[in-house]
Amino acid sequence: MQIRLSELAENMGLTLRGEDCLISGVGTLESAGPDDITFLADPKYAHLLEATQAAAVVVSEAHAGDVERALVSASPYMDFARILMMFNPKQGCLEGQGVSDQAYVHPSVELGEGVDVYPFAFIADGAKIGARTKIFPGAYVGEGCVIGDDCTLYPRCTLMAGTTLGDRVMIHPGAVLGADGFGYIPTDEGRVKIPQVGRVVLEDDVEIGANTTIDRAMIDRTLVRTGTKIDNQVQIAHNCTIGEHSTIVSQVGIAGSTTVGKNVIMAGKAGIADHITIGDNVIVGPKCGVARDIPAGKKMGGHPAVDYGIYMRSLTLAPKMPDLFKRVRKLEKQLAALESGGQGENNE
Structure with missing residues (x-):
């Protein structure tokens, strides 16, 4: 892709300082070449501006005079993210091709306008697929699944029967939604499986990372609410509810029937016990072990989890x-x- 810097500025509503040029790539302040654009969001890295080889830099007004060409922005990080979207490598080659002859789509399936189904995808009886949704090779969509508009199911992701996705949901490779919850009753003869007859529901604008698993509920539903972003290799057990616009980082494990509020952040490898409630705007630190309810607005660290200030003092001592x-x-x-x-x- 190539685009003139002046065109980029006009499209994004930014101010160009310096001569116009062609941009064909993106990079960091240190790695960008003479055809790339980069950005400065944190002033502590301003010393790198002098040596950068980038053709142009997205910067705040305070640093616009420090480079030969600048796109002046009130929020350089956000505007550079918008530029990255333009240079994002395209995934897939069948856009607008419709349903491949090498895919299996049950005759009862309802397909919206502009749906693309790639070779070797499987869509079972009674599924409904919204407009412009893309289903990549090896994806499995089980019986009665409902998928909204503009969704993306990447290769080898699995939606077991009854799973529901809202609009603009993205499921990355290898993720499994709707596998049985881990429920058993111990008896003298061994553990007896409890039937898991619920489902998984994802609301609009949810993103699920590669190899993440979200179990179906025993009864009712496991729910991920609007705008939540879940990283790779996360486990969410049956009957959990994850609130709006939360962020769950890789290798977090959340046990069954736990309720997580909105705008919650869980850092890598945190472990959350079953049947607890985590309030809105909570931050759970890396490798944190949470065994009790956490009130709204708290920041936690350690194993077992304690107030983050206490945890940091403990590390110091x-x-x-x-x-x-x-x-x-x-x-x-x-x-x-x-x-x-x-x-x-x-x-x-």
């Missing part, structure tokens, strides 16, 4: 523990010696 232990042992010996001497005097 941890390297000092060996010396503190030695000092305590020394004080204990001194105290024992004093007590021993005092008892001897009393006996005399």
Whole structure:
């Protein structure tokens, strides 16, 4: 792709400072070449402007004079993200081709206008697919699934029976939605499986990362609400509810029947126990172990989870523990010696 810098500025409503030129790629301040555009969002990296080889930089007004060509922006990070969308590599080659002869689509399936189904995809009885949705090779859409408009199901993702997606949902390769929840009753003869007869529901603008799994509910539904973004290799168990616009980072595990509020952030490898409630705007730190309810607005860290301030103080103190232990042992010996001497005097 090539685009003139002046055209880019006009399309995005930005101000061009310097001479016009052609842009054919993107890069960082350090990696960008003479045909690339880059950005400066954090002033602490302003020293890199002098050495960058980029043709142009998206910057705030404060740094527009530091480069030969600038696109002046009130929010350089956001505007550079918009530029990245233009240079985003296209996925798939059958746009507008319709349903491949090598895909299986049950005769009862309802297809919206402009749906593309790639070779070796499978769409089962009673499914409904919204307009302009793309279903890539190896994807499985089970019986009675409902998929909204403008969705993307990438290769080898799986929607088990009854799964429902809103509009503009993106499911990355290998994700599995609607597998049975992990429910068993222990008996003398072993564990007896509890039937999982619920479903999974994703609302609009949800994105699910590669190899993430979201289990169907035992009864009712496992629900991911509008705008939530879930990273790769996340496990969400049966009957959970994840609130609007939350962010769940890789390898997080959420046990069954847990309710997560809106705008919650869970960092990598956090573990959440079952049947608890996490309030709105909570931040759960990396590798955090959450076993109790968390009120709205809290920031947590550690295993088990505690207030983030306490967790950070504990980390600061941890390297000092060996010396503190030695000092305590020394004080204990001194105290024992004093007590021993005092008892001897009393006996005399």
